[in-house]
Amino acid sequence: PMIKPGDPLLRRIVSPAESYEVNIATEEGRLNINALLTEERRNVIERLFLSWGLSLVDSQAVVDCLMDWVDPDDFKRLKGAEKNDYQKDGFADRPYNRPFQSLDELPLVRGMELVMEANPKWRDAFTLWGSGALDINEASPELIAVAANAPLHLARALVTQRAGPDG
Numbered sequence: 001p002m003i004k005p006g007d008p009l010l011r012r013i014v015s016p017a018e019s020y021e022v023n024i025a026t027e028e029g030r031l032n033i034n035a036l037l038t039e040e041r042r043n044v045i046e047r048l049f050l051s052w053g054l055s056l057v058d059s060q061a062v063v064d065c066l067m068d069w070v071d072p073d074d075f076k077r078l079k080g081a082e083k084n085d086y087q088k089d090g091f092a093d094r095p096y097n098r099p100f101q102s103l104d105e106l107p108l109v110r111g112m113e114l115v116m117e118a119n120p121k122w123r124d125a126f127t128l129w130g131s132g133a134l135d136i137n138e139a140s141p142e143l144i145a146v147a148a149n150a151p152l153h154l155a156r157a158l159v160t161q162r163a164g165p166d167g
Helices: 042-051 056-070 083-088 103-108 112-118 141-148 152-163
Strands: 011-015 018-021
Touching: 042 056, 042 141, 056 112, 103 112, 141 152
Parallel strands: none
Antiparallel strands: 011 018
8 A cells, every 4th residue: 555656666677588567547547337327428438439439329329228227217218228128139137227336247238249349458448436537647548538528639648748758
């Protein structure tokens, strides 16, 4: 707990063949998926999926399915999926109708295969912990851009400025 980012103990060259580097980051450097699954904030996830190459229609459909997964009712959103849809697919116990408790649950949601194909490292963008606010001191330029609805080049400039002259 006393070690802070930048501490020399976090980086060491043991030998020409061995070294390590530890990065300390907060969960707020990622997007809290549960906090974003509201009508007011869903556009952040849609923009993220668009930035990964999904079409607008597919992005909206996956977000509808994610929102149907966590809401407590059986009312299907326009492009979403509820109990009857999952039963047709052979899954009687889905959706869970509660917030996600593990990122391992996201691949169970209808349409998430499109996200996983578009970005195999999709997990790096999401968390279930933290306040739900994105920490721009820790977040990647890509996440800052989608959260702020800003051009990626401006988010990259912010991160460069944030890092300072020594990087």
